[in-house]
Amino acid sequence: MTHPFHTAPVASGEAVALPQPPPRSALLIAADRVDGAVAVLCRGVLLVTGIVLMGVLTANVIARYVLATGGFDWAEEVPEQVFPWFIMAGVALAVQHGGHIAVEWLLGRLQRGGTRIVLLAGHALVIGAYAFLCWQALEVGEIVAIERSPALGLPKTYGYWAIAAGCALVALSKAMVAVRLAVIGPEAMPRPSPEEMPT
Amino acid sequence: MSLILILAFAALMVAVVPVAHALVIASATALLWDGRLPLTLVVQQMFQQTQSFPMLALPFFILAGTLIMEGKLGQELLRFSGELMQRVRGGALSTTVVGSVVFGGVSGSAVANASALGSVLIPWQKRQGYPAGLCAANNATSAVIDILIPPSIPMILYAVVSGVSIGDLFLAGVLPGLLMAGGFVAVCWWNARRLDLSTEAPPLDIRHVARLAMLATPALILPVLILVALRFGFATPTEIAVMAVLYALAASLVIYRDMSWRRFHKAMIDAGIATGIVMMVIMGSAAASWILTYDQVPQRFAEWISTTLREPWLVIMAMNLIMLAIGGPLDLAPAILLLAPIFVPLAQQIGLDPLQLGLMMVLNLGIGLYTPPVGTTLFISSTIAGSTMGETTRALWPYFFVAIVLLLGISYIPALTIRF
Numbered sequence: 121m122t123h124p125f126h127t128a129p130v131a132s133g134e135a136v137a138l139p140q141p142p143p144r145s146a147l148l149i150a151a152d153r154v155d156g157a158v159a160v161l162c163r164g165v166l167l168v169t170g171i172v173l174m175g176v177l178t179a180n181v182i183a184r185y186v187l188a189t190g191g192f193d194w195a196e197e198v199p200e201q202v203f204p205w206f207i208m209a210g211v212a213l214a215v216q217h218g219g220h221i222a223v224e225w226l227l228g229r230l231q232r233g234g235t236r237i238v239l240l241a242g243h244a245l246v247i248g249a250y251a252f253l254c255w256q257a258l259e260v261g262e263i264v265a266i267e268r269s270p271a272l273g274l275p276k277t278y279g280y281w282a283i284a285a286g287c288a289l290v291a292l293s294k295a296m297v298a299v300r301l302a303v304i305g306p307e308a309m310p311r312p313s314p315e316e317m318p319t
Numbered sequence: 320m321s322l323i324l325i326l327a328f329a330a331l332m333v334a335v336v337p338v339a340h341a342l343v344i345a346s347a348t349a350l351l352w353d354g355r356l357p358l359t360l361v362v363q364q365m366f367q368q369t370q371s372f373p374m375l376a377l378p379f380f381i382l383a384g385t386l387i388m389e390g391k392l393g394q395e396l397l398r399f400s401g402e403l404m405q406r407v408r409g410g411a412l413s414t415t416v417v418g419s420v421v422f423g424g425v426s427g428s429a430v431a432n433a434s435a436l437g438s439v440l441i442p443w444q445k446r447q448g449y450p451a452g453l454c455a456a457n458n459a460t461s462a463v464i465d466i467l468i469p470p471s472i473p474m475i476l477y478a479v480v481s482g483v484s485i486g487d488l489f490l491a492g493v494l495p496g497l498l499m500a501g502g503f504v505a506v507c508w509w510n511a512r513r514l515d516l517s518t519e520a521p522p523l524d525i526r527h528v529a530r531l532a533m534l535a536t537p538a539l540i541l542p543v544l545i546l547v548a549l550r551f552g553f554a555t556p557t558e559i560a561v562m563a564v565l566y567a568l569a570a571s572l573v574i575y576r577d578m579s580w581r582r583f584h585k586a587m588i589d590a591g592i593a594t595g596i597v598m599m600v601i602m603g604s605a606a607a608s609w610i611l612t613y614d615q616v617p618q619r620f621a622e623w624i625s626t627t628l629r630e631p632w633l634v635i636m637a638m639n640l641i642m643l644a645i646g647g648p649l650d651l652a653p654a655i656l657l658l659a660p661i662f663v664p665l666a667q668q669i670g671l672d673p674l675q676l677g678l679m680m681v682l683n684l685g686i687g688l689y690t691p692p693v694g695t696t697l698f699i700s701s702t703i704a705g706s707t708m709g710e711t712t713r714a715l716w717p718y719f720f721v722a723i724v725l726l727l728g729i730s731y732i733p734a735l736t737i738r739f
Contacts, residue, residue, distance in 0.1 A: 166591035167584065170382075173375065177561040181554050196372065204369035206378065210595025213588070219596045220337035221650040224693075227335060242336045249344045256362045283366050312592075313434075 148303055151296040155216055158289055158296075165209035169202045176202075193271040200269065204279045208286025215293040218310030227306075235306040243298040250291040257284035321614040324349035324607060338653040339596075342603030349610050356613075364609050365602040372557055373479050377597060379560035380470040382590040383541075384426030386567040388435050389586065391575040392538050396421045397439060399535040402528055405520040407504075409511030411447045412457045415440050416503040419461040421535070423468030423496060424542035425567075427475070428593070429651075429688055433462035433696040437703040445704070448516050452701075452710030456689075457510075459700040459711070460718035461503055463685040466651075467496030469542050470560070473651050473684070476597065477677045480659040485556040486549030488677050491736045493546075495678060495729055502721035509717065537570040597652050604656040611660070621665040631669040635730050638662055638676075639683055646687025650695065654684045675736045678729050686722050689715065 144152075180195035214220055227235050261280030268275050300308035327348040331341035347361050368374070387393055400418040404410040418436050426432055437458040444454045466473050469489030478485040511517075532539075541563060548559050571578035611617060628634050645654050659680065666676040689697040691712045701711045729735050 162591075163588055167587055170378065170587045170591060174379070174561055174564060177375070177379075177558050178565060181558045181562065184554075199372065199375055200370050203375060204366070206591060207369055207595060207598045210378075210591040210593070211599045212595070214592045214595040214599070217592055219592055220339050220599060221596065221653060222335050222337040223332050223648050224335055225648060226333055238335055242331075242334050245331075245334075245344060246336060246340045249340070249347065252347075253343065253362060253365075256359055257366070260359050260362050260366070279366055279369060280362070282369070283362060312596075313589075 145303060147299055151299040154292065155296050158212060158293055159216060162209040162213045162289065165205055166213070169206040169209070172202050173199055173206065197269045197272050197274065201272075201274055201278055204282035204286075208282050208289070211286050212289035212293055214312070215290050215297070216310060217312045218297075219312040232306060236301060239301050239306060239309065240298055243294050243301065247291045247294050247298070250287040250294070254284045254287035254291065257281075257287060320349045320353040321611050321616050323352045324610050328607070338649070339599035339603045342600070342607045342653075346603070346606035346610055360609065361606045364606040368598065368602045368605050371479060372555070373475070373485065374598065374601070375557040376470075376475055376485070376560040377472060378590045378594040379557070379564050380427050380472065380475070381593050382586055383560065383563035383567045384428065384431065384470075385586040385589055386564065386571060386578075386583070387425040387538055387541075388422060388431065389582070390567075390571050391577045392535075392567070392570055393422070393425075393435065395531065395534040395575075396425075396538050397436070399531045399539075402531050404504075406523060407508065408517065409504075409507035409509070410520070411440075411444045412449060412454070412507035412510060413504045415444075415458050416461045416464070416500050416507060419464040420468060420496065420500045421539060423465040423471075425470075425538050425563075426465060427470045427472035429462040429465045429685065430695050430699065432465040433458055433699045434703075436462070437700050441700070441704045449510075449514070450710070450714070451704040451706035452712075453510060453714040455697070455700040455704035455706045455711040456714035456718060457503075457507065458703070459689040459694065459696040460715065460722065461500075462696045462700075463682075463688055463722075464496050464499050464503070466681055466685050467492040467499060467678075469493065469545055470563070471681065472597070473655055473681045474677065475556070476601070476652055476655045477659055477680060479601075480656060481663045481673050481677060483673050483677055486546070487674055489549060490546055491674055491678055492681070494735060494737055495682060495725060498728075498735075499682075499722065499725050502725065503718060506717045506721060510714075537566075537574060541566065600653045600656055604653070604660075607657075608660045617661045617664045620661055621668045624665055625668050631671065632731065634665065634669050635671060635679075638665070639679065639726065639730060642680060642683040643686065643690075646684040647690040648693055649687070651681075651684045651688060654687065655680060658684075672733060672736065675729065675733055678736050679726065682722070682726050682729060686719070686726070689718075691715075 176195055176198045180191045184191040226238060230238060257280045261277040261284065264276040264280065297310065324345050327345035328341050331344055332338065336344065343361060347358060350356050350358050350360060397418055400421055401414045404413040404417050407413055415436055418440065419432055422432050422436065441454045441458055445451055469492060471489065471492055474488040474492060475485055477483065478488050545559055545563065548554055549556065554562065568578060624634055624637065628637060642658060645658065662676060663673050666673055688694050691697060692708055697711060701708055
């Protein structure tokens with residue numbers, strides 16, 4: 121596909137050069153790449169864990185009516201391990217899409233500069249808090265390593281790793297939004313599509 | 320500790336920090352301030368919510384709804400609704416109302432409904448001569464019927480917080496949903512009469528209607544199947560949500576032949592993001608609720624309200640007013656998660672059925688979705704219609720009237736809240 125800013129064919133068949141877009145700063149290019157990598161990772165996790173959850177829950181319903189044992193012992197343990205990864209991948213992607221709900225009452229009363237400062241301060245706070253939560257989740261994960269599920273014998277640690285990974289990705293995604301906010305301004309704030317809104 | 324939590328949360332909300340993050344940060348701040356409890360409590364409470372089996376129903380009901388609404392099945396539902404209503408005065412507007420009822424049976428999200436129906440029906444309604452503001456108001460308000468008809472995402476959230484059965488809530492929502500639809504159809508008729516707009520539809524062709532009904536049947540029977548499966552205990556709500564996804568996939572693959580890997584992939588990602596948004600609020604509110612419960616705030620609030628107001632009807636009125644005030648600026652999901660833990664003990668103290676409170680809460684906070692100036696469905700509908708907020712708001716009043724009358728009915732007439 122031709123980039124809309126490069127060249128465009130005209131009626132005579134010749135191509136006319138159109139104005140070039142302003143060059144994107146190295147910081148914005150880096151932010152795009154980090155976001156792209158996070159998005160690919162989270163989408164992959166969502167798809168795999170979503171299909172696994174569907175498969176396990178379906179198999180358990182079928183097994184309940186077919187097997188004399190009335191379902192699989194491990195059917196509740198798999199979602200316990202997998203659902204945290206599904207959730208945290210969704211949480212991180214929602215940050216990129218601007219999906220987390222905020223009350224924007226103050227923004228309507230501020231000038232552009234003030235809006236940028238308020239949003240940047242909020243982002244800095246969230247980045248710090250989630251980096252701290254990531255560390256806390258890893259610590260608790262180590263403590264609960266001795267608690268194992270009855271059927272599969274899996275430790276609760278993996279679930280806490282999901283929380284830790286999710287918090288790290290939230291902090292990273294927030295940092296990339298903050299970069300855009302600083303370089304471009306408040307109009308760089310992402311907005312979710314209606315399909316992504318839960319209620 | 321709770322005072323610090325509330326102050327920090329309020330300050331963060333004003334500073335435009337998203338609700339979910341504000342809850343997490345405010346909880347951590349309160350624990351730091353107090354110093355007696357470990358900070359790891361926040362992470363532990365967050366993790367605990369990811370282990371909730373009923374919450375697994377959330378992504379799958381969203382996924383089923385997306386798969387149906389964005390495919391040919393959704394289009395057939397819409398054609399069927401249009402065919403049913405086009406001969407009634409105000410039928411073009413009423414198609415949105417009836418469409419919301421039938422879409423409500425497959426989707427649990429009012430915002431998705433407002434976008435899906437509005438983008439197709441509002442341009443058509445404008446061509447029929449209806450003012451843009453009225454089309455927007457009609458779309459914004461009708462979308463809320465979606466969350467009263469099962470499956471409903473807000474009802475799942477309330478069920479998880481309050482302990483009320485998801486099946487009971489789903490069934491209890493049907494009658495209020497239909498009553499609201501009836502009231503809104505009457506408003507559409509009144510608007511068409513006021514604007515002197517008549518209908519120009521071809522004569523009724525029973526065969527054509529029957530054909531459309533048959534094509535829409537797979538979606539029309541889904542809510543019935545969900546209620547029957549819940550009522551007779553064939554599976555848990557979570558498993559039924561997965562079955563709904565498989566049903567939508569099967570219908571799209573076999574009957575409508577419009578399923579593709581790309582569509583499934585997009586629907587799964589959208590469902591994942593929507594789940595992430597809700598779950599993050601749940602995880603944040605779990606830590607905040609733990610702190611409030613530790614300080615016995617819900618119990619003290621319940622005692623204070625019931626001794627101050629004394630009469631149960633006054634307490635119910637106060638709860639409704641608080642919800643209306645909070646539901647305007649705050650979105651439905653966080654409002655339910657913040658208010659339910661406080662209001663359920665209060666309801667029990669005055670003898671109000673938590674099921675009835677659940678319906679009150681979903682309808683009341685649903686009104687917040689179209690309350691100016693920040694209502695989500697109001698904003699989406701005005702954008703699609705190209706109307707100003709003022710034009711839309713002026714057309715909202717009759718709809719508000721119907722919704723408030725229904726809210727009062729649900730609040731004071733237990734018979735409107737049917738149980739299994």
